[in-house]
Amino acid sequence: MNNNKEVLSLADKARVMEREIKRTLNFRDKEMLNIEISYPQIELDGGYFAQRRINLYFSQKAQRLLRTSIRRLYPQAVRQYLESIRNGYPFNPYQLVSKYTVTFNEECHLSLYTDTYEFTGGAHGTTLRTSDTFDLRTGQRLPLSSFFKRGVNYKKMLIDEIKKIAEYNMSKNPGIYFDNYKELIEKNFNEESYFISPQGINIYYQQYDIAPYSTGIVVFTVPYKTLQIDKPDCK
Numbered sequence: 001m002n003n004n005k006e007v008l009s010l011a012d013k014a015r016v017m018e019r020e021i022k023r024t025l026n027f028r029d030k031e032m033l034n035i036e037i038s039y040p041q042i043e044l045d046g047g048y049f050a051q052r053r054i055n056l057y058f059s060q061k062a063q064r065l066l067r068t069s070i071r072r073l074y075p076q077a078v079r080q081y082l083e084s085i086r087n088g089y090p091f092n093p094y095q096l097v098s099k100y101t102v103t104f105n106e107e108c109h110l111s112l113y114t115d116t117y118e119f120t121g122g123a124h125g126t127t128l129r130t131s132d133t134f135d136l137r138t139g140q141r142l143p144l145s146s147f148f149k150r151g152v153n154y155k156k157m158l159i160d161e162i163k164k165i166a167e168y169n170m171s172k173n174p175g176i177y178f179d180n181y182k183e184l185i186e187k188n189f190n191e192e193s194y195f196i197s198p199q200g201i202n203i204y205y206q207q208y209d210i211a212p213y214s215t216g217i218v219v220f221t222v223p224y225k226t227l228q229i230d231k232p233d234c235k
Helices: 048-087 154-172 181-187
Strands: 015-027 031-044 096-107 110-119 126-135 194-196 199-205 220-223
Touching: 015 048, 015 126, 031 048, 048 096, 048 110, 048 126, 096 194, 096 199, 110 194, 126 194, 154 181, 154 199
Parallel strands: 031 096
Antiparallel strands: 015 031, 096 110, 110 126, 194 199, 199 220
């Protein structure tokens, strides 16, 4: 038997379990940085290789986030703390909290997004969203293009539909986006910024990409039927 041969999973959905990493970093017995990272680990019936590939991806992603957060945020927090002592103002510990949400777990596909919130002592924190979609049969991470036929200008299709949805939303709630939101929708479109759900393909824009902070991360759900594609399945 060839040990490198890819084995397809027999499961059409995953059992998703949450793992956590928690760290508190101090300086001179003063709390500087709190880190909480939640990430998924899955089980698949008959899909050991896919399961291992996906779990390795998420565990490595979580460890990278931990390392980079400590390297970047801890020195900043210490500098801010020392500055607060010199100038006599209060210091609030820095925070990083990363949590995931599963949006699709059926028909041999798993999709989720992860929101990572940072507080660095300002008026408010910031949140960055990332997302991942997998084929549970192979454990491969799927690009947005994999849901469309070869040669289809799916980017234009999605942007056109997003503009229609945004225009409707703006008519109902003026000021929800920046005035030049249509230009920004096109400019800031990112093929990595997607996840799937039972309703359709979801394209999201980060804070400030097309809207003020109060609007938050903006998500547009484009139905599969509108895009003339089938809902993902095991075929």
